[in-house]
Structure formats: structure tokens, C-alpha cells
Amino acid sequence: xxxxxxxxxxxxxxxxxxxxxxxxxxxxxxxxxxxxxxxxxxxxxxxxxxxxxxxxxxxxxxxxxxxxxxxxxxxxxxxxxxxxxxxxxxxxxxxxxxxxxxx
Amino acid sequence: xxxxxxxxxxxxxxxxxxxxxxxxxxxxxxxxxxxxxxxxxxxxxxxxxxxxxxxxxxxxxxxxxxxxxxxxxxxxxxxxxxxxxxxxxxxxxxxxxxxxxxxxxxxxxxxxxxxxxxxxxxxxxxxxxxxxxxxxxxxxxxxxxxxxxxxxxxxxxxxxx
Numbered sequence: 026x027x028x029x030x031x032x033x034x035x036x037x038x039x040x041x042x043x044x045x046x047x048x049x050x051x052x053x054x055x056x057x058x059x060x061x062x063x064x065x066x067x068x069x070x071x072x073x074x075x076x077x078x079x080x081x082x083x084x085x086x087x088x089x090x091x092x093x094x095x096x097x098x099x100x101x102x103x104x105x106x107x108x109x110x111x112x113x114x115x116x117x118x119x120x121x122x123x124x125x126x127x128x
Numbered sequence: 129x130x131x132x133x134x135x136x137x138x139x140x141x142x143x144x145x146x147x148x149x150x151x152x153x154x155x156x157x158x159x160x161x162x163x164x165x166x167x168x169x170x171x172x173x174x175x176x177x178x179x180x181x182x183x184x185x186x187x188x189x190x191x192x193x194x195x196x197x198x199x200x201x202x203x204x205x206x207x208x209x210x211x212x213x214x215x216x217x218x219x220x221x222x223x224x225x226x227x228x229x230x231x232x233x234x235x236x237x238x239x240x241x242x243x244x245x246x247x248x249x250x251x252x253x254x255x256x257x258x259x260x261x262x263x264x265x266x267x268x269x270x271x272x273x274x275x276x277x278x279x280x281x282x283x284x285x286x287x288x289x
Contacts, residue, residue: 040248053256055234070170081247087175089230089238089256091211097252098241 032125034109041127042099043074043082045111053088069094072113076103076127103127171240180229180236180264184273187227187240192266192273195220200265200276206257209282215252216276220269223249227268232261257282 029048034041047069054066072084072094081100103109105127112122174187184192198218206212216226226249227240238255249267257263260281267274 051256053234080242080244082244083242085170085175085240085242087235087237087239089233089235091254091256095252095254097215098247099250100247102246 028123029121030111030113030123032109032111032123034125034127036103036105036107036127039101040099041076041101041103041107041109042097043109044097045072045074045095047072047094047113047121049092049094049113049115051088051090051092051094055088067115067117069113069115072096073111074098075110075112076100076107081109171237174240175235175237177237178235180231180262183229183235183237184227184266187237188266188268188273190273192275195267195274195276198265198267198274198276200263200278202263202278202280204279205281205283207283209257209259209284212255212257212263212280212282213252214255214263214265214280215250216265216267217250218267218269218274220249220267220274222270223267225268226251227266228253228255229264229266230255230257230261231264233258 031046032043034043049069050067051069052064052067054063056064058064066088068088069086072086073080074082082098084096107127108124109127110122110124112120114120171187174183177183177186197220198216201215203212214228223243225240225242228238229236230238239253241251243249257280262277262279265276
């Protein structure tokens, strides 16, 4: 299966801008399916970005993050060609990891 | 207080002792859950709080003061409460974490981001909003909490409504 994470990391000299888009239902546990049953909560709790062995950004998420979450941030201290590692875990124990090269 | 005038001085003492132990116990409780944002652990307790004030307390253990050094970008009117683009930037120094709260959501805390050294204190994300509500960004900088608030009107709620 293709990775659930799509990342674009671009460096312009000093600052690296990272955009990530993750495929995930992010169910709140409050919505009913058409058959009247509640869809159980299923959402990403932790999302971590590492670069050169250091955490550069850590997200703790609740159910109020939109389906197929998007996040953007920037950090200093990386260069073009460096690798950035992205991983998430959800409340059901699911997880995914991917790496991307900074362009 | 003169213990000799009381009918059962020892029982009274024991009761007083029990009460003060109970009070100390209660006083200690909040410290167990506070400052979760500073740790790596997922702040489960803060995400469970219904109101914005309780969630801030559970996450940081202190209160925030409004700051004009925070720029919170949110649409005035969101047509779809399921996807509301919200971003924040700040000129504050020594930022260690950024959190988003939606006051009228079933649980107020939406997201909490840890900002390590070298990361620029600016985040963009997309939140769900149950209905029109204040959106609050809390920024922890140099150990203090600062907040910015914007009202977002939602025409269709993001919780299946």
C-alpha cells in the first residue's frame, strides 16, 4: 500500500518549510453511520517530524482535526538533501512512517 | 481551641487529621496531570476536557493572557465546519508550544504542537468545528501563556449535523 503520508519539504537557504498531508478518517466517535450505529473514534494522536536525529515538530491531535489532516510548519538548521522522517500513531494503535528528502 | 472542653478530644483530632490529609490529597491531584504539554506524553486528560478553560488548565496548569504579538488567521465565515483552515504565527520569543482550542466543540482542545529549538513558531492546520465558536490559540513562550481569539461563524457543522 502506498504511504498514507505525503510530504513536501522545501529549503530556501536558512529555513525549511514542511507541508504534510495524511490520509486518515479522523472519526470523532460522535457521528452515526447510515445504519444508525455510531462510528467509533479513530484519529491520529501523535505526529512527529524528525530531521538529522532531532525532533523538529511534534503534534498531539484530538478528534477536532479535519479528515485527511494537513499541517504546515517551518524549521531552521537543515539543508537541501537532508532527510526528514515523519511518523504518526492513532488511538487504535495504527501507525505509519515515511521519509522525504528536503528539496 | 481548647480540647478539654470537647466531648471526645481524640476522635476530634483524628477527624481533623483525616480531613487535612484528604485536602492535601486533593491539592496534589492537579499537579499529576498538569504540564503535559512540556512532556512527550500524549495529553489524554486535556483532550477529554469539555470546556476551553478546563482544557487549558489540564494541558498547562496555568492561565493565559491575551497578546497582540500573536496573529491568528481564521476565516470569518466557514461554509463547511468539517474543514476550517486555521493558522497562527507569532513574534514572541522562546516559544515552546502552540495549541488550538475551539470553545464550542464537544471537547475544546483540538491540537497541541511542541515547538523545539530551531523551529519557527508558526503552524497551519485544518480543524473541525461543530458550530460557530471562538477559536483560541495558546502560545507558551518563556514559560508564560499567551492567547489570541477569533470568532468563526460556521454555516454547516463538522460533526455530522
